[in-house]
Amino acid sequence: GAGVSQSPRYKVAKRGQDVALRCDPISGHVSLFWYQQALGQGPEFLTYFQNEAQLDKSGLPSDRFFAERPEGSVSTLKIQRTQQEDSAVYLCASSLGGAAGYGYTFGSGTRLTVV
Amino acid sequence: SQQGEEDPQALSIQEGENATMNCSYKTSINNLQWYRQNSGRGLVHLILIRSNEREKHSGRLRVTLDTSKKSSSLLITASRAADTASYFCATDSNSGGGADGLTFGKGTHLIIQP
Numbered sequence: 001g002a003g004v005s006q007s008p009r010y011k012v013a014k015r016g017q018d019v020a021l022r023c024d025p026i027s028g029h030v031s032l033f034w035y036q037q038a039l040g041q042g043p044e045f046l047t048y049f050q051n052e053a054q055l056d057k058s059g060l061p062s063d064r065f066f067a068e069r070p071e072g073s074v075s076t077l078k079i080q081r082t083q084q085e086d087s088a089v090y091l092c093a094s095s096l097g098g099a100a101g102y103g104y105t106f107g108s109g110t111r112l113t114v115v
Numbered sequence: 116s117q118q119g120e121e122d123p124q125a126l127s128i129q130e131g132e133n134a135t136m137n138c139s140y141k142t143s144i145n146n147l148q149w150y151r152q153n154s155g156r157g158l159v160h161l162i163l164i165r166s167n168e169r170e171k172h173s174g175r176l177r178v179t180l181d182t183s184k185k186s187s188s189l190l191i192t193a194s195r196a197a198d199t200a201s202y203f204c205a206t207d208s209n210s211g212g213g214a215d216g217l218t219f220g221k222g223t224h225l226i227i228q229p
Contacts, residue, residue, distance in 0.1 A: 004157075033216050042203050042219035043158070056216070091157060103148060103160035104217065111155075 004107035006092050012113045013082045021077045021110045025094030034077050035091040082114045120220050127226040134191040136223040138204030145207050149189050152201045194227045
């Protein structure tokens with residue numbers, strides 16, 4: 001597609017439930033990033049993929065968070081046993097290459113609310 | 116953690132006026148980028164300025180970068196109601212060959228009053 005597509009657009013989960021968030025990057029974009037954005041804050045880095053390789057997962061807040069990109073295109077961010085503090089907008093972004101110098105294209109995000 | 120700090124946190128101006136937002140950061144960078152975010156939407160890339168550049172223009176946007184002061188500014192000239200949004204600066208400190216993502220500030224919320 002023309003842009004980065006994320007689904008679902010909204011997700012309400014009961015505390016303790018597992019959720020899976022999907023990101024379809026721009027075709028041919030090597031780099032894929034996940035960010036977490038709390039209300040009124042800037043996005044915070046979670047993890048980075050170059051093709052199928054997860055090169056950096058230092059931003060994942062706990063071992064309940066897991067991301068994969070098995071074929072180097074679509075990525076899934078999974079959160080196990082969701083907690084209220086996980087409520088946020090989860091943004092996916094892709095860019096052409098891993099080196100510095102490229103702007104990122106962001107999806108519209110998935111707004112996760114844990115009740 | 117967030118490296119960039121935008122200033123002001125909120126800005127309200129009349130349509131047609133110029134809007135200036137500032138960003139300060141802490142570590143050395145390869146480039147600095149500005150993004151716009153409309154309420155409830157994803158971020159839109161506006162402009163990228165490399166560490167060896169001092170000024171860049173794109174349409175009604177002008178970005179400056181002062182690496183000695185670790186600061187950048189975004190100027191929007193002749194503002195329009197549609198410019199109402201949150202604006203974020205983001206720094207890229209990647210040394211090449213990989214990336215650990217952009218580091219965003221908390222943003223400036225800009226309101227253009229008709």
